[in-house]
Amino acid sequence: MFSRDGISLENYFENLMSRGVKSSPQLIRDxxxxxxxxxxxxxxxxxxxxxxxxxxxxxxxxxxxxxxNKIAASSDYKNYHHLKETARKTGTKFLFETNVGAGLPIINTMNSLTNSGDKIVKLQAVLSGTLNFIFNTLSEDVPFSKAIKMAVDAQFAEPDPRIDLSGLDVTRKLVILSREAGAQVEQENVQKHLFIPQKYFESTLDEFWSTIPEMDEAFENRRKKLDKEGKKLRFIATYDNGLCEVGLHEVEKGHPFYDLEGSNNIIMITTERYNEYPMVIKGYGAGASVTAAGVFSDIISIANIR
Amino acid sequence: MFSRDGISLENYFENLMSRGVKSSPQLIRDxxxxxxxxxxxxxxxxxxxxxxxxxxxxxxxxxxxxxxNKIAASSDYKNYHHLKETARKTGTKFLFETNVGAGLPIINTMNSLTNSGDKIVKLQAVLSGTLNFIFNTLSEDVPFSKAIKMAVDAQFAEPDPRIDLSGLDVTRKLVILSREAGAQVEQENVQKHLFIPQKYFESTLDEFWSTIPEMDEAFENRRKKLDKEGKKLRFIATYDNGLCEVGLHEVEKGHPFYDLEGSNNIIMITTERYNEYPMVIKGYGAGASVTAAGVFSDIISIANIR
Incomplete structure (x- = not known):
């Protein structure tokens, strides 16, 4: 439904039924x-x-x-760069704060640092609420396959959780952050150290659910060993002077990522000025309400009314 | 020196000497x-x-x-509110991000949350790099009075360190944050739990330096006891549903404020949406370069050129 005068929420449904037209991206644009x-x-x-x-x-x-939507900012560097340049030339804004960490002020903060003449040299982050939830949920009673199922049921994970498990989601986010840090990175430049064999990503979703319990024993053995050593599993994204890597790491007590509760995200930003101690931002990295708030905050910054 | 065309850095000193005039706030304004x-x-x-x-x-x-400069935003609520209202009415900006946490994105983040319809219900923070440095520096070899001296020598503290020790600096910062959170707070509304007797704030600076070693033994005893218990001292500012408090607290291992290195600041923001787990921002809370960057970032946000 299109209306230059806005859409009243009072009778939007009746109006949609009577005046609605079949939509397509081209129609929307036109x-x-x-x-x-x-x-x-x-x-x-x-x-x-x-x-x-x-x-x-x-x-x-x-x-x-x-x-x-993360697709544009994590697409070919050429496309990302062209969109940013076009926005700069037309004095228009192209904002995607919620692409990483939902409502957490990550991209804005990185841009403020860069705009004030600082240089981002390193990023270390846990950017998948889903994976963090899974590794925080593993226990004697909750095997790996069940933790994945719980993440799907809690709507932290996509209906096909392999988008998270394959590191695709984190890879996209890392590419976006690295570009904002000034690097010309493509998704294929990110080194991936995955934690389940490739075959699980090639089967159907049904096959995945029926075969993934094969991994439970290995994860339980690893969990027990780490538990004794006072360590935890974290899926960490790293940008370091142009190089990008995502992978599963063991972190010790005292590590900034150790106490990362539930499905929270955390990012450590090391710059020329925030050097000995990086800047740290932590909090919900997913969820409808905080993401909606982040989108709204981007809109307000364009309206420039506050 | 005043120049509508800007001041060239190449020969600014000669120009200042030849064309400079005696300054006053009124002259600057006019x-x-x-x-x-x-x-x-x-x-x-x-x-x-x-x-x-x-x-x-x-x-x-x-x-x-x-x-x-923290003075205006922490002055009478009426004055603070009038400045904000005047800025709103004239479409002008009154920005003071660096008043709290230097270049850390604290006030901007709080404003973004509030502008997007969230409500800030609680703030917990370590906002004095100076006090954090002092409590982190205490050891068998560094008594309380020496740690204060070291903070002054490292230019973390004011030349008169009592501005920090009296909690005045933290009180001002907490007042500013509480107002941005929506509370009508005055400095005298902040409950203060200080850690050295009032008499040290009433003497001259020389008397202060000669008498403050009297406190060394008590602090060393407390430090030894806390060390055994695995605890640390942190000077914490709290805003909780309209109530403001600053005071020295003992925090245990695992507390988010325990691992706060050097002169860093940390703030935990609990809102209606960031509720079970608050949003956390941590990093350098003082220092010329990060403060200058924060000021510059405020200027750029007004120019709206990025």
Whole structure:
């Protein structure tokens, strides 16, 4: 449904039924451009490739884009760079704070540091609430396969949890952060150290669920050993002077990532100025309400009304 | 020296000597208003009361203010509120991110949360790099009085370290944060639990230095006891649903404030959305370079060029 005057929430459903039209990305773009509203913002809360492909034509026509969708910012560097450059040239904003850490102020903070002449030299982060939940949930009573199932049931993980387990989600986030830190990185440049064999990512989802319990024993043995040594498992993303890596690491008590509760995220930002002790930001890295708030905060920063 | 065309750094000193005039806050204000430059920003890196009193006439004439000076934002609530309201009405900015935690993104983050409809219910923070340095430095070989001296020598503390020891600095910071969280707080509303007797704040600075070693034994006894119990001393500021308190607390291993190195600051922000686990921001809370970067970042956010 398109309306230049806004959509009243009181009778939106009746209006949608009577005046709604069949949508497509092209139709959305054409209707938006036709309306030609000053200082307008396009907000993408989908995970759709097709919608992300609209950004270029919107930004180049002075429409700002706020997006929770990670696809564009983690796509080919050329595409990411072109979108940023187009936004810079047209004085439009292309904001995607919620792509990493949901509502946590990570990308804004990195940009403020860089804009004030600082240089980001290293990032270390736990960026997957899903994986952190899984490794925090493992116990004598909860084997690996059950912890994955619990993450799906709690809607921390995607319906196909392999998007998280394969490190794809963390890889995308690390690529986005590394680019904001100034590196020309592609997803294939990220070194991946995965923790379950490749075959699980090649089967169907049903096959995955029926075969993944094969891993339970190995994880339980590892958990017991780590428990004795006072260590925990964390899936860590690292950017270090241009090099990107994601992988499962064992962290000791006292390590900043050891006490990372539930599905929280944490990032340590080392810069030329924040050097001996990095800047640390920690908190919910996923969830509908904090992500919505982050999207809204990006919109407000464009409106520049506060 | 005043120049509408800017000041060249190449020969600024000769120019200052030949064209410089004797300054006063009133002269500064009058010259700035006379220049009448569009979208200009007044930057205050002093700790001067007289300079802070210029803000009102500048903001009401559409000149934004960026300040590292804590005096205005921690003055009478009425004055703080009037400055914020005037800025809102004139569409001008009154920014003071560096008043708390130097370059750490604390106030901006709180504002983003609030602007997106969240509500800040609790703040817990270590906001004095000086006091944290002192309590981290205490050891068998470094008594209390020497740790204070070391903080002054390292320029973490004011030349008169009692501004830090009296909790005045932390009180001001807590007042500023509580106001940004929505509370109408005055400095005298903050409950203070100090750790050295009142008499040390009433003597001259020389008397202070000659008498403060009297406290060394008590602090060494406490340090030894805490060491055995695996605890540390932290000077903590708390805002909890409108109530403000600063005081010295013993924190155990595993407490988020236990591993707070050197002169770092940390803040835990509990909101309606960041509830079970608060948002945590940690890093250098003082220092010329990170403070300068924070000031610069405020200026850039007004220029809105990135």
């Amino acid at each position: 209707e938006i451009l036709k309306m030609n509203i000053f200082n307008s913002v396009f907000v993408d809360c989908t995970a759709s490739q097709a919608i992300s492909e609209l950004y270029e034509s919107l930004i180049s026509r002075n429409i700002s884009v706020v997006t929770a | 010259e700035i208003l006379k220049m009448n430059i569009f979208n200009s920003v007044f930057v205050d890196c002093t700790a001067s009361q007289a300079i802070s009193e210029l803000y009102e006439s500048l903001i009401s004439r559409n000149i934004s203010v960026v300040t590292a």
